[in-house]
Amino acid sequence: EDKVVQSPLSLVVHEGDTVTLNCSYEVTNFRSLLWYKQEKKAPTFLFMLTSSGIEKKSGRLSSILDKKELFSILNITATQTGDSAIYLCAVPYSGGGADGLTFGKGTHLIIQP
Amino acid sequence: SQTIHQWPATLVQPVGSPLSLECTVEGTSNPNLYWYRQAAGRGLQLLFYSVGIGQISSEVPQNLSASRPQDRQFILSSKKLLLSDSGFYLCAWSTGNTEAFFGQGTRLTVV
Numbered sequence: 001e002d003k004v005v006q007s008p009l010s011l012v013v014h015e016g017d018t019v020t021l022n023c024s025y026e027v028t029n030f031r032s033l034l035w036y037k038q039e040k041k042a043p044t045f046l047f048m049l050t051s052s053g054i055e056k057k058s059g060r061l062s063s064i065l066d067k068k069e070l071f072s073i074l075n076i077t078a079t080q081t082g083d084s085a086i087y088l089c090a091v092p093y094s095g096g097g098a099d100g101l102t103f104g105k106g107t108h109l110i111i112q113p
Numbered sequence: 114s115q116t117i118h119q120w121p122a123t124l125v126q127p128v129g130s131p132l133s134l135e136c137t138v139e140g141t142s143n144p145n146l147y148w149y150r151q152a153a154g155r156g157l158q159l160l161f162y163s164v165g166i167g168q169i170s171s172e173v174p175q176n177l178s179a180s181r182p183q184d185r186q187f188i189l190s191s192k193k194l195l196l197s198d199s200g201f202y203l204c205a206w207s208t209g210n211t212e213a214f215f216g217q218g219t220r221l222t223v224v
Contacts, residue, residue, distance in 0.1 A: 034213075041218045042203065042216060043203070044215075045212045045213075045214065048212050088156070088157065090157075093159075099170075100147050100162045100172065100213075101213060102159075103156045103157040105154065
């Protein structure tokens with residue numbers, strides 16, 4: 001059974017701090033790893049990672065994958081209150097195709113002004 | 114561009130009553146469609162997925178069912194709701210080997 005574990009489950013930091021969110025996974029057939037941000041309702045897509053060591057970047061957010069150690073990190077630099085959200089990590093089902101995603105429980109990030 | 118609509122946004126239903134949540138996708142053909150439930154402290158759990166009209170696969174045994182009467186319509190139903198059916202239900206679509214895009218969700222409270 002596929003497994004995704006995120007840590008920490010919650011994190012409170014001050015505006016301007018840098019945070020690192022962790023995601024480890026166990027899957028039978030790895031295809032990709034995805035990061036989502038969920039503020040109030042719909043999770044919104046951030047990154048899809050397929051190759052080890054290649055950083056994906058979008059503004060102050062960046063993410064990298066280590067397929068040997070089976071984990072990924074999501075970094076947020078110079079955090080702002082608008083970064084407060086639940087950050088979700090997911091991997092596609094090992095069955096392949098349209099089987100859906102296995103999600104971790106998420107990291108609840110709170111940025112204090 | 115593609116959009117996904119999900120309704121209602123919130124719903125309060127008594128135990129034993131029926132349920133119907135609807136999701137429609139615009140701007141794409143033959144999407145893969147999914148229903149997830151998000152319960153407190155448990156993350157998103159896949160309930161059903163569909164690769165085409167009338168094709169439904171269930172990931173977990175439960176009190177719910179799903180149907181796909183049209184290519185871009187996905188319905189989540191129950192004949193008799195249980196207290197344990199309360200949660201946040203999310204519909205999503207993808208083209209298979211890409212990221213999934215989510216609807217705004219339905220907050221269901223069974224009382």
